[in-house]
Amino acid sequence: NAGVTQTPKFQVLKTGQSMTLQCAQDMNHNSMYWYRQDPGMGLRLIYYSASEGTTDKGEVPNGYNVSRLNKREFSLRLESAAPSQTSVYFCASRRGHTNTGELFFGEGSRLTVL
Amino acid sequence: RKEVEQDPGPFNVPEGATVAFNCTYSNSASQSFFWYRQDCRKEPKLLMSVYSSGNEDGRFTAQLNRASQYISLLIRDSKLSDSATYLCVVKRGSGYALNFGKGTSLLVTP
Numbered sequence: 001n002a003g004v005t006q007t008p009k010f011q012v013l014k015t016g017q018s019m020t021l022q023c024a025q026d027m028n029h030n031s032m033y034w035y036r037q038d039p040g041m042g043l044r045l046i047y048y049s050a051s052e053g054t055t056d057k058g059e060v061p062n063g064y065n066v067s068r069l070n071k072r073e074f075s076l077r078l079e080s081a082a083p084s085q086t087s088v089y090f091c092a093s094r095r096g097h098t099n100t101g102e103l104f105f106g107e108g109s110r111l112t113v114l
Numbered sequence: 115r116k117e118v119e120q121d122p123g124p125f126n127v128p129e130g131a132t133v134a135f136n137c138t139y140s141n142s143a144s145q146s147f148f149w150y151r152q153d154c155r156k157e158p159k160l161l162m163s164v165y166s167s168g169n170e171d172g173r174f175t176a177q178l179n180r181a182s183q184y185i186s187l188l189i190r191d192s193k194l195s196d197s198a199t200y201l202c203v204v205k206r207g208s209g210y211a212l213n214f215g216k217g218t219s220l221l222v223t224p
Contacts, residue, residue, distance in 0.1 A: 031210055040216065041216065042214050042215060042216035042217055043158070043201070043214040044214075045211050045212075048210055048211060050210045056210075090157055090158075094210075103150075103158075103203075106157060107157050108156075
């Protein structure tokens with residue numbers, strides 16, 4: 001039961017480097033999300049994709065880009081990493097936009113930007 | 115003002131105690147409400163949805179007060195395994211985003 005799989009689980013970057021966080025779900029869910037979690041800040045939505053082919057900004061999109069490659073995969077890209085992007089990143093998916101749909105999370109990707 | 119606010123705690127309670135967490139939300143258009151649980155260095159997982167009439171799942175009871183824009187979670191007969199952070203989550207009727215509170219930390223001690 002894979003559920004939501006994120007890679008890599010850990011990454012250290014230098015300021016200015018770029019990287020892509022990969023996320024895949026095998027539950028045939030329509031909606032996918034990227035959150036970041038920082039101490040004292042809770043989970044904040046970066047971007048989401050309501051369905052294949054669509055993406056929308058969340059609360060903190062600056063410095064990030066996303067791609068909904070297909071129904072299964074939703075990637076998050078940092079073009080020029082900054083220390084402020086040091087965080088734990090969670091990918092999540094949800095069957096649809098119905099009010100009772102449960103959000104399933106990946107195990108998280110811990111990113112440090114030096 | 116943040117859309118979802120919770121008392122961060124920590125709440126330290128002995129085993130067997132009853133503990134209640136509160137959450138307020140600012141957007142009156144919110145229509146769906148949830149409690150998620152997050153263990154240390156793990157991903158959040160759904161604990162229970164919150165329905166207008168209130169609902170119970172074993173030792174856990176959730177209540178919603180739309181007039182006051184207030185959600186609560188009651189845990190009875192606390193277990194050591196209940197130690198975690200509890201996240202209040204609110205979804206607006208339209209749109210896809212779920213908004214998370216910062217979480218309330220619970221530590222149940224022997």
